[in-house]
Amino acid sequence: MALRLLLPLLLLAATFLIAQTQGIGSSASDCCLKNSQAAIPRGLVKSYILQGPESGCLLRSVVFITKKNKKICASPSDPAVQKLMQNLDKRVKNDKKDGKRGQSPRSGGRPRRHKRQRV
Structure with a gap:
């Protein structure tokens, strides 16, 4: 009789321990x-x-994220790291300004072709 009560408790404890070890x-x-x-x-x-x-x-x-999505950890008290952070902040701010004006740079470096108007 005691074994019937003990078995479910042991199974529950085993399940809990397995869940903990697996994270x-x-x-x-x-x-x-x-x-x-x-x-x-x-x-x-x-x-x-x-x-x-x-x-x-x-x-x-x-934590700096590279263009290849790699992570580089650096000290926040390092002056070179602080300067790099400021440069990235300026770049993001300028990108937002350009986006609000509607001026997005074209990829490929070629000017946009205009359609000819028929007369």
Whole structure:
């Protein structure tokens, strides 16, 4: 009789332990574990994200996203990193201004062809 009561409890406990080990229900985030000391080329980067305790990460970092969608972690207190962040902010601001005017640059470098008017 005691075995009938114990078996469902053991199954429930085993299910709970398996779910914990597989990470079900946990909110794991992709955090930087260390910051790069190398200089980051300006033309390589397209955007950045700030990381810290508010995002669930222990290390404060600036995560730069490259044009090939790679991530580079850098120290937010580094003056070169701060300058790169300012340059990216200016680029985004200028892109928004150009978008509001309706002037989007054409790809391919060729001027737009105009249709001939018939007389």
